[in-house]
Structures are given as structure tokens and as C-alpha cells.
Amino acid sequence: MPAPIELHTPRLLLRPWRDADRAPFAEMNGDPQVMRHFPAPLSREESDRVAERLEADFAAHGFGFWALERKDSGAFIGFTGLRPVTFAVPFCPAVEIAWRLDRAHWRQGLASEAARAALACGFTQLALEQIVSFTTRDNLASQGVMQAIGMRRDPAGDFDHPALPAGHRLRRHVLYRLGRADWEVGR
Ligand SMILES: CC(C)(COP(=O)(O)OP(=O)(O)OC[C@H]1O[C@@H](n2cnc3c(N)ncnc32)[C@H](O)[C@@H]1OP(=O)(O)O)[C@@H](O)C(=O)NCCC(=O)NCCS
Numbered sequence: 001m002p003a004p005i006e007l008h009t010p011r012l013l014l015r016p017w018r019d020a021d022r023a024p025f026a027e028m029n030g031d032p033q034v035m036r037h038f039p040a041p042l043s044r045e046e047s048d049r050v051a052e053r054l055e056a057d058f059a060a061h062g063f064g065f066w067a068l069e070r071k072d073s074g075a076f077i078g079f080t081g082l083r084p085v086t087f088a089v090p091f092c093p094a095v096e097i098a099w100r101l102d103r104a105h106w107r108q109g110l111a112s113e114a115a116r117a118a119l120a121c122g123f124t125q126l127a128l129e130q131i132v133s134f135t136t137r138d139n140l141a142s143q144g145v146m147q148a149i150g151m152r153r154d155p156a157g158d159f160d161h162p163a164l165p166a167g168h169r170l171r172r173h174v175l176y177r178l179g180r181a182d183w184e185v186g187r
Pocket of ligand 1: 033034035037098099100101102105106107108109110111112113134135136139140141142143144145148
């Protein structure tokens with residue numbers, strides 16, 4: 001079993017999950033504003049099941065969507081990290097980078113700070129050639145993070161999320177990519 005990776009940034013610790021994260025994770029996942037670009041907010045049970053899956057990634061790969069801990073307060077504030085894409089889309093196999101933060105911590109540069117550390121881990125320690133990210137067309141906050149960390153939109157890669165039914169308001173997704181060579185130039 002690979003040793004779980006931890007990452008540090010000036011303001012954040014990116015670490016594997018702890019049982020104590022479950023309550024603030026469920027609070028974040030139950031916030032309709034945080035979940036605006038997802039089908040629905042999650043119940044405590046649904047949130048716990050997601051936490052179990054995210055924890056299992058660390059056991060399997062040593063990396064995943066890291067729990068974000070603020071160094072100034074020690075508070076759990078969400079996640080950012082890397083995960084193999086598990087559904088069938090033309091750009092697979094691929095590793096995605098993703099993020100979700102508690103609303104109280106938005107617009108402070110924290111998602112992009114965490115994402116830069118995750119990218120560096122992906123391209124150096126994990127030796128990935130490319131990292132992708134995707135979100136709904138209207139999720140400008142998430143696309144803002146993608147742009148802030150140097151990812152480029154690939155309009156030819158836009159896709160319908162296979163987990164959502166035809167006609168669903170969130171089905172169409174935009175795809176961003178970053179290759180290792182471009183990351184090295186931009187760092
Ligand atoms: C997406 C999210 C993680 C962004 O977190 P954040 O810490 O506020 O992002 P940052 O402060 O690092 O901002 C990064 C860039 O995005 C821009 N941005 C952030 N929120 C934005 C918004 N609501 N609208 C437009 N741009 C936005 C910032 O201005 C910044 O750009 P800059 O570097 O040019 O200044 C946060 O809004 C969130 O958790 N949303 C709900 C969950 C979600 O949608 N996750 C993504 C699913 S794909």
C-alpha cells in the first residue's frame with residue numbers, strides 16, 4: 001500500500017482524511033450554494049459515503065482529493081486534489097484535478113493555492129503527463145481556478161456527463177487540460 005502523500009502550502013495543509021472531517025464535510029456538502037453546480041446538496045449519509053470513497057483513494061494510490069486544513073486555525077475547509085476519472089469519456093484514461101471549499105473560505109485564493117501544490121505533486125512525484133479538469137458551463141468560479149493555475153480550455157473536449165440524463169441542466173461540461181511541458185514553462 002503506497003504511503004499517503006501530504007502537501008504544504010503557505011496557508012494550507014493538504015492531508016489524508018480524518019474521522020473528524022466528516023461533520024464539516026457534510027455541512028459543506030449540504031450547503032445549496034456550494035452544491036449549485038451539482039444535482040443536489042448531499043445528506044449526511046450521502047456525504048459520509050463520498051468521504052469513504054475519497055479515503056479509499058489514499059489507501060489505493062497514496063493520493064486523491066486531499067482534505068484541506070487551514071494552518072492558521074486548524075479548520076477543515078474542503079478538498080482539492082487528483083483522482084483518476086472513473087466514468088467513460090473520450091479523454092480517458094485521465095487524472096482530474098478538482099476542488100470544493102466551504103463558502104466562508106471562497107475568494108481568498110485558497111483553491112488555487114491548493115491546486116498549484118496538487119499540480120506540482122502530479123507532474124513531479126506522480127510523473128503524470130497531463131492533468132484534466134472539467135465542470136459545468138456556468139461554473140465560472142471553478143473555471144476561474146482552472147485559468148488561474150494555467151490550464152487551457154479544450155473546446156473540442158466539451159462533453160455530456162454520463163452520470164446525468166439527457167436534458168439535465170448540468171449535463172454539458174467544459175474540459176480544461178494542462179500538460180507537463182506547459183506546466184513547467186508556466187511555473
Ligand atoms: C470553485 C471554488 C473551489 C473556488 O474557490 P476559491 O478559493 O474561491 O477560488 P480562488 O480564490 O483560488 O480563485 C481562483 C480564481 O477564480 C476566480 N473566481 C473565484 N470565484 C469566482 C466566481 N464566483 N466567479 C468568477 N471568478 C471567480 C478568482 O477571481 C480567481 O481568479 P484570479 O486568480 O484571476 O484572481 C469555490 O467557489 C467552490 O468551492 N465552489 C463550489 C464547489 C464547486 O463548484 N467545485 C467545483 C466543481 S467542478
